Amino acid sequence: MTAINTDFGKDLSKYGAFDFNACYNCGTCTAVCTLSTEEDSFPREMQRFSVLGLEDDLKGSLKPWLCYYCGQCTTYCPQNANPGELMMSLRRWLISVYDWTGLSGLLYKSLPATTAGMILIAAVVLFYSFSVDFDLSRIMHTGHTFEIIAIVGVFSIILLPNLIRMWWFIILKPRIQVPVINYLKALWDLIVHMFTQKRALGCDDNELRWFEHFILVLGYLGLLFTTVFLNWFSSDSVFVIVMGYIVSIIVFTVTLIFVYDRIRKKDEISKYSQPSDWLFIIWLTAMGLSAFIVRLFIDTGLLENNKWLYLVHLIILAQWALIIVPFGKWTHFLYRSFAMYFHRVIS
Amino acid sequence: MAGKNKTTSFDALVIGGGIAGGEAALNIANNGYKVLIVEKDLSLGGKMILLSKVFPTLDCAACITTPKISEISRHHGITIFTGTEVQNIVKKAEKHFRVQIKKKPRYVIEEDCTACQLCEQACPVVVKDEYQYNLVGRKAAFIPFTIASPRAAAIDIENCTLCGACEKVCPTKCIDFTQEEEIINIDVQTVIAATGFSLFDPLRIPRYGYGKYRNVITSMEMERQLAPTRPYNTVLRPGDGKVPDRLAYVLCTGSRDFTTGNPICSQICCMYSIKQAQLLMGALPMADVTIYYINIRSFGKGFEEFYEQAKGMGVNFIKGKIGKITEKDNGNLFLRYEDINENKLKESEHDMVILSVGVLSNPDNALFFNGDKLWLDQLGYINQPEPLSSPAETTVKGVYVAGSAAGPMDIPDSILSAGAASAAAISYIIEAK
Numbered sequence: 001m002t003a004i005n006t007d008f009g010k011d012l013s014k015y016g017a018f019d020f021n022a023c024y025n026c027g028t029c030t031a032v033c034t035l036s037t038e039e040d041s042f043p044r045e046m047q048r049f050s051v052l053g054l055e056d057d058l059k060g061s062l063k064p065w066l067c068y069y070c071g072q073c074t075t076y077c078p079q080n081a082n083p084g085e086l087m088m089s090l091r092r093w094l095i096s097v098y099d100w101t102g103l104s105g106l107l108y109k110s111l112p113a114t115t116a117g118m119i120l121i122a123a124v125v126l127f128y129s130f131s132v133d134f135d136l137s138r139i140m141h142t143g144h145t146f147e148i149i150a151i152v153g154v155f156s157i158i159l160l161p162n163l164i165r166m167w168w169f170i171i172l173k174p175r176i177q178v179p180v181i182n183y184l185k186a187l188w189d190l191i192v193h194m195f196t197q198k199r200a201l202g203c204d205d206n207e208l209r210w211f212e213h214f215i216l217v218l219g220y221l222g223l224l225f226t227t228v229f230l231n232w233f234s235s236d237s238v239f240v241i242v243m244g245y246i247v248s249i250i251v252f253t254v255t256l257i258f259v260y261d262r263i264r265k266k267d268e269i270s271k272y273s274q275p276s277d278w279l280f281i282i283w284l285t286a287m288g289l290s291a292f293i294v295r296l297f298i299d300t301g302l303l304e305n306n307k308w309l310y311l312v313h314l315i316i317l318a319q320w321a322l323i324i325v326p327f328g329k330w331t332h333f334l335y336r337s338f339a340m341y342f343h344r345v346i347s
Numbered sequence: 348m349a350g351k352n353k354t355t356s357f358d359a360l361v362i363g364g365g366i367a368g369g370e371a372a373l374n375i376a377n378n379g380y381k382v383l384i385v386e387k388d389l390s391l392g393g394k395m396i397l398l399s400k401v402f403p404t405l406d407c408a409a410c411i412t413t414p415k416i417s418e419i420s421r422h423h424g425i426t427i428f429t430g431t432e433v434q435n436i437v438k439k440a441e442k443h444f445r446v447q448i449k450k451k452p453r454y455v456i457e458e459d460c461t462a463c464q465l466c467e468q469a470c471p472v473v474v475k476d477e478y479q480y481n482l483v484g485r486k487a488a489f490i491p492f493t494i495a496s497p498r499a500a501a502i503d504i505e506n507c508t509l510c511g512a513c514e515k516v517c518p519t520k521c522i523d524f525t526q527e528e529e530i531i532n533i534d535v536q537t538v539i540a541a542t543g544f545s546l547f548d549p550l551r552i553p554r555y556g557y558g559k560y561r562n563v564i565t566s567m568e569m570e571r572q573l574a575p576t577r578p579y580n581t582v583l584r585p586g587d588g589k590v591p592d593r594l595a596y597v598l599c600t601g602s603r604d605f606t607t608g609n610p611i612c613s614q615i616c617c618m619y620s621i622k623q624a625q626l627l628m629g630a631l632p633m634a635d636v637t638i639y640y641i642n643i644r645s646f647g648k649g650f651e652e653f654y655e656q657a658k659g660m661g662v663n664f665i666k667g668k669i670g671k672i673t674e675k676d677n678g679n680l681f682l683r684y685e686d687i688n689e690n691k692l693k694e695s696e697h698d699m700v701i702l703s704v705g706v707l708s709n710p711d712n713a714l715f716f717n718g719d720k721l722w723l724d725q726l727g728y729i730n731q732p733e734p735l736s737s738p739a740e741t742t743v744k745g746v747y748v749a750g751s752a753a754g755p756m757d758i759p760d761s762i763l764s765a766g767a768a769s770a771a772a773i774s775y776i777i778e779a780k
Contacts, residue, residue, distance in 0.1 A: 030670070036685075036692045077605075
């Protein structure tokens with residue numbers, strides 16, 4: 001017996017879900033989905049679970065992560081129930097479920113809370129800069145130390161425990177028996193999906209979108225690597241400098257395209273933007289752009305007279321590292337890859 | 348019909364000579380009133396006369412329609428104009444409508460034609476036969492279909508080459524190429540709109556491949572293949588003329604679907620598909636018939652039993668709407684759907700697919716009234732301001748609606764609706780006399 005929980009729908013709609021109660025269970029969405037298979041049929045089942053409020057079944061399901069949002073289900077849904085956006089909202093909800101701190105849910109559901117967090121971080125950065133008399137070299141040094149601490153801290157305190165929670169929801173809690181060797185065998189899948197998002201190619205006419213996203217991920221990882229590990233802003237190596245320019249250009253160009261798509265709303269995937277989506281791509285654009293300009297100013301010797309520019313970059317970076325990466329949309333990078341990993345482990 | 352712009356008068360005008368219009372006209376005429384039926388087509392009978400059998404009794408449709416139609420044709424109180432359309436209606440006063448109608452030339456003097464079919468044999472032009480839903484061809488000089496009423500030839504002037512072969516062979520010299528379009532004004536006391544419905548065009552759902560995959564047909568095309576006057580005398584798939592073994596019905600093609608602009612249930616598709624499935628079990632005893640549905644709506648008298656009977660005969664019912672159809676090299680078709688009862692995406696192979704197309708409003712419902720406008724509802728059906736207390740009333744006093752012009756309706760309901768409309772029309776004529 002299952003108890004119906006109608007409150008779940010109200011909660012889910014705060015993550016952006018549409019009128020999923022309009023669904024009359026015809027299965028058109030599943031039948032037009034190119035990623036759906038006999039073993040993993042979605043999105044109708046997710047739609048049904050959401051209507052009934054079967055939270056535990058949803059928490060243990062990988063299906064929201066198996067969808068790469070081509071939007072065919074939404075286009076052809078006879079009831080305008082928008083299953084594509086429901087899957088997207090379930091992913092947002094799952095991110096908040098996996099997060100042990102509970103901050104993800106708060107930030108997803110409340111724009112004022114997010115704004116307050118962003119302002120607080122900006123204030124701390126400004127206060128610190130004020131306390132060191134806006135000494136650029138000290139700020140840049142602290143900025144670099146912060147990057148390293150943030151990466152290690154966020155990963156070990158927030159993301160790693162969350163991944164373990166995800167594992168618990170998917171495999172341990174439903175008591176799925178898995179031979180240990182499967183975890184090793186599936187590792188290759190984890191790497192492949194993390195760096196290529198190969199599965200997204202299964203969507204109809206998705207090659208261009210996949211390519212843009214693929215380049216963006218490479219650009220982002222490249223930017224992370226050059227700024228943090230190769231210390232791009234303090235490096236004299238021509239190779240590192242040139243590489244930094246290239247990856248930062250990639251990041252802000254591709255994200256600008258995504259921003260443009262979301263404004264234009266032509267494809268299903270870019271029609272329904274939540275604040276979390278805007279925040280993610282705008283901050284990514286801003287990061288790429290500000291990093292690019294900072295390095296340009298260093299190379300032209302203008303930075304010393306334009307300290308504010310580095311401060312802007314540092315604020316964007318701190319907000320990114322402390323809000324968007326641990327609690328926001330950034331986490332889909334990990335959860336998607338691990339969803340594919342667990343999927344392989346189970347099957 | 349001598350002379351142009353002639354004005355004549357009748358008690359009632361019935362627009363549409365289908366089963367609803369015919370029934371309404373008969374009721375009014377039997378009460379001693381003069382009725383004019385204006386029918387756009389070349390024959391009376393509407394959609395029903397083209398059907399095979401009717402649910403839930405499996406009576407032969409023609410056996411019900413033809414006696415009724417011949418009663419209408421022979422009735423002294425009823426005048427019939429075929430090939431005629433209403434152009435404009437002006438309500439001059441209560442119980443006085445001035446109606447302008449346009450009679451298109453048939454190029455055959457109806458009264459003289461003996462339906463000997465010599466013209467048909469002589470005509471060299473072959474075009475698709477719309478009355479057989481394009482399954483076979485017909486000539487440009489033709490009798491619309493075997494049980495047409497009036498059973499008289501007509502010339503399809505758009506395809507005619509004006510070779511004159513028909514004129515030469517006609518024994519009664521009834522072919523007359525000099526006929527012209529006539530505009531006739533008539534005065535009537537009351538009007539019944541029985542304009543019927545139109546069928547959803549499945550070309551609007553490209554993922555079902557209608558028009559591209561030859562073995563995907565509509566339910567009306569299957570209806571013709573099952574009718575007593577059927578073109579092939581058996582059921583064949585159009586792609587290669589093979590007798591099909593595995594047939595699939597796709598319910599809700601263009602019904603209950605916002606994306607096609609028709610969000611409502613068509614009310615008849617479940618039942619006519621079940622009926623066709625039963626007829627197919629008889630016509631092709633070895634064939635498997637599968638009906639893919641969202642919900643089976645068998646709400647009328649005897650309908651649920653009819654559905655159970657189909658299940659008992661071995662018709663497969665699968666809950667799940669077809670998402671996509673793809674064609675194999677041999678003309679067979681793959682249907683992709685989610686089996687809702689099993690929560691599983693599946694693909695099945697069939698050698699013929701019948702799209703159970705939905706019911707849409709007839710564009711002809713937009714009747715032109717000067718002064719008083721006849722309101723249509725959002726989907727283009729004639730608006731009923733009092734659907735519960737007086738279902739025949741429209742927004743114009745003295746104008747009544749009968750049959751599926753008011754909304755999707757099966758045959759028993761259409762006849763009932765025609766009864767209501769005729770009673771209301773007669774009351775209106777008698778009122779305050």
